[in-house]
Amino acid sequence: DGTSEGIFETLMPIMEKHPGFSLLVTGHSLGGALASLFAISAACRDDIPKPVKCITHAQPLVGDKYLLQSVRKLEESNNLLLLRTRNYEDGVPCVPAFSTKPNFTYTHIGTELMMYGDNTSNKIKLSQSDKNVRNFAHNFTALIKLFVIKAGQDKQRKAHSLRQHFLRLEKCEREIRSLGENLEEVCSKAGK
Secondary structure, eight states: OOSHHHHHHHHHHHHHHSTTOOOEEEEETHHHHHHHHHHHHHHTOTTSOSSEEEEEESOOOOBOHHHHHHHHHHHHTTSEEEEEEEETTOOGGGOSOOOSSTTOOOBOOSEEEEEOOTTSSOOEEEEEOOSSOTTHHHHHHHHHHHHTOHHHHHHHHHHHSHHHHHHHHHHTHHHHHHHOSSHHHHHHTTTO
């Protein structure tokens, strides 16, 4: 059963058999979106050790300002740590760009670790998700490359690959470690 309840039915006996272990959820692209939603669900349960940790790569937008508010409460109460990694050239984290529902705007949740390519002095940027889209121009450009411009599609495909995420994480290791030695320390730096 691929539902969250089916996963919990499998997970709970394992967690009970190994007390003291924590839950780390991870995923790439659509799997990252699903991982973050599952981590939120897990963080709301009383029988899962806290904090639930979630690291995603190239995750698309998953919710609205109300989900963002709920995630912030879970993070502030130390029930959830959610880190999203993103390559600067990747357009997938910009979708869906809009909704057909009136007054509904998709937004990211958690902490974002933006990783830049080789041609920049900045290698990483850490930020807390916000209901306002700060990088609208960048996101719009990435979307155009993703769906319209053929020359940008190959670069986009490469930037979106999990392999490229791991290569960038490796290249940026020193800068990331300067933020902290664990997920708690890294996520705590985002608001500062």
